[in-house]
Amino acid sequence: MTRVVVDREVCMSAGVCEVEAPEVFELDTAGRLQVGEPTDLTAVETAVRACPTGALSLVED
């Protein structure tokens, strides 16, 4: 199964992933990234690539 991993030290809450895959990523009111099930894998891959700080990665379990 494919899972999204967020490196919390690296994430700067830029919010690019929210735009690329809005059903999977959401910044909460404290600016912390919440990640749901990676439903649309293509969109998630785009979000991972687009992250300006390189905080996201996909892992296969």
Added chain:
Amino acid sequence: MLTTVRLEAAVTAPMLDLDAVDLSDRTFWGAPPEQRHAVYDQLRRERPFAFFAEPVIPYIEPGPGYHAVTRYADVEAISCQPMLFSSGAGAVSIADMPPDLNEFYGSLISMDDPRHGKIRRIVAKAFTPRVLEKLVGNVQAVADDVVTRARRAAEDGDGTIDVVADLAAPIPLRVICDMMGIPDGDRALVLRQSNVILSGGDPELVVDEEQMVTAFLKAGEELAGLMARLAAERHAHPADDLTTALVTTEVDGERLTHQEIASFFILLLVAGNETTRNAISQGVLALAEHPAERERWAADPGLTRTAVEEIVRWTSPITWMRRTATQDVELSGQSFPAGSKFLLFYGAANRDPAVFADPHRFDLSRDPNPHVGFGSRGPHFCLGAHLARREIGVAFRAFADQLPDLEVIGPPARLESSFVNGLKRLPARLTGVR
């Protein structure tokens, strides 16, 4: 066309004597960009970590010198390893500034994690693409109004305008001041003082070089004073603006200190103004030099997404940011001792043929376009990238629709600064006026 000839000159320029080039010489940056691109090309090929002595600044102890990083891959490697390549020693000046000055003027830019991350996450919320969506109407209204005023100014006068003062400067200034809730009466002061802070000591803006440091300090003081007043007002009467968010937000139970707010405020005003202004003014110039591209974009609004990215790649409004090695490091097989300074030349990385096909071609449909005009991958990637993209896109659509008769009529006056790639003036006229 004159333009085409000059561009080809940059590509096929005869070998330069690199020993005669000094990137620390301010006048080098006042010359037409073709010159710097010819130098970048040769440095990238022959001396990808060329070493330069530091510029002399009155009252500041000169440091050991720096390496000019011109290859895309090296810029990226340095940016994405912040533990090895620190920003905390100063990212916006070549010399090591006194720590308090460094932090005050550099704010987040000259700070390392974890502190950088803490503050950045507080402010990031106001700059996410999702939040900025709500601002689109405002940016559009500002751009429309600025364009209308520019036309009126041309009609009331002799038909000429200054692209910098009449179009490029007011759009980002008004957008960032609106976001922060700055009263109209204080906006001229914001423009004047942010010009001084980012002048790089250009003689036109800082008349006496001996007074450069004093002028910077005074500009910072005035902006900090404005912020203190505004912050106190927002504490008492919260409003729906960024300043209110800054003074009231908590992260892990901590609020930003007054000092942190003041320096961040200066960062936003300065970084949020100059960079976008210079992208817009030099974008207008680039379109004037490439009339076919201008026509193509005017006819096809669908080109806007890639066109904005190409303008940022082409202009690279911030020339460099600095990093300092925290330990002995290796880059592309070369070793550097701890304490080595590196200037990441974004405009050079953005023309690296290893990444960009035909890099000296201005191509509004370039895609993919992984430029580093907003910085490379890493914690310091431009906070305002989305805002800037929005502003540039809206501005150029407004120009295409409402100023189709805009014609650049003279060479630009370039800012003599190694740090900011900017224009002071760009004369133009509206041919429809007379």
